[in-house]
Amino acid sequence: MSNPRRPRRRQQRAIDTRQRILDTAGALFVADSYEGTSISDLITAARTSKGAFYRHFPGGKLEVATAIMENTLTMDGLVEQRIMLQEVVDIGMILAHRISHESALQAALMLSFHSSAPETYGTPWPDWIVFNAGQLTEARRRGELKPFVDPEQQAHQIAGGWAGVVLISNTLDRHLGNVEERVSRMYRNLVTAIAVPEVLPELDLSVNRGRYLYTAFLEGTPAPDRSHGETAEEPPE
Structure with a gap:
């Protein structure tokens, strides 16, 4: 048998x-x-x-x-939020957490800047820009963005800013141990510039945001409820 x-x-x-x-x-x-x-x-x-x-x-x-x-640009760990700008932050923080732990993701970032990438093995940047532009367009529809914000142009800046922070951290520090803190700071500066004031207190911009969301995804558990801004208490280790 x-x-x-x-x-x-x-x-x-x-x-x-x-x-x-x-x-x-x-x-x-x-x-x-x-x-x-x-x-x-x-x-x-x-x-x-x-x-x-x-x-x-x-x-x-x-x-x-x-x-x-x-396999680089995945939405793993991203969950629907009441505020769309939170989702804009979340995907960047999830990827910042993952790239500090996953060599394949680090390799993908390095490969994506090779001059022949678009014609050979591809590059994730166009997809991420399109995805972020869609998020920002929805955020504008919900009244979360200041009137001057152009979703497509801002999406380009987010991709470039995120990649620049990661590359410079890796070059100067020779490791990515500080990248989540620096990406968190990047998003803090971003939303301060583009979000309407009443949205800002509702956003969770904490350094460990990506870790919480991605860990919850891997464990198959509901993501922690951190919907009241960055003043939420950090869970005990």
């Missing part, structure tokens, strides 16, 4: 192997650059075989880079 669990186990092993290759590639691309990482380096570090590697990525290293880029 065949074991019905065996195909599921094989499928899970295949999923795990693919993810391990992506995670390993992210770490190698960050440490040694995309150009400085060979297929053999990747196979060895990922503890897999050449056959298994090419089953998952028949296009080789370029397909690995493409997969990393396609």
Whole structure:
């Protein structure tokens, strides 16, 4: 009698192997650059075989880079908020938290600024700009923005500001341990400039906002209720 669990186990092993290759590639691309990482380096570090590697990525290293880029801009952890500007802040804070912990996301940021990225493995920036522009357009419809704010132009500035903060932090500090604090400050300055005054006290701009939301997503639990601004008490560790 065949074991019905065996195909599921094989499928899970295949999923795990693919993810391990992506995670390993992210770490190698960050440490040694995309150009400085060979297929053999990747196979060895990922503890897999050449056959298994090419089953998952028949296009080789370029397909690995493409997969990393396609998995970069996710809405994981983002939940609907009463104030749309809170969602604008939340997605940036979630990504700031993730990039300080996930080598694949760090690699995606590095790859996204390569001059050939749009023509080769892609870049997430156009999608993020479009997404933020949609959020800001809705925020304007709800009366959350000052009259001068242009959603599309502001979306470009958010993407550029977020990326600049992360890149400069990584360059000057040689790590991303401070990036959540700096991105939080960036959003604080942003909303002070573009939001109508009555919205500001309602926004949660705390440094750990992204961590709370993403942890709740991973654990499958409701996100903490932090809807009354940044004065909310930090939960105990």
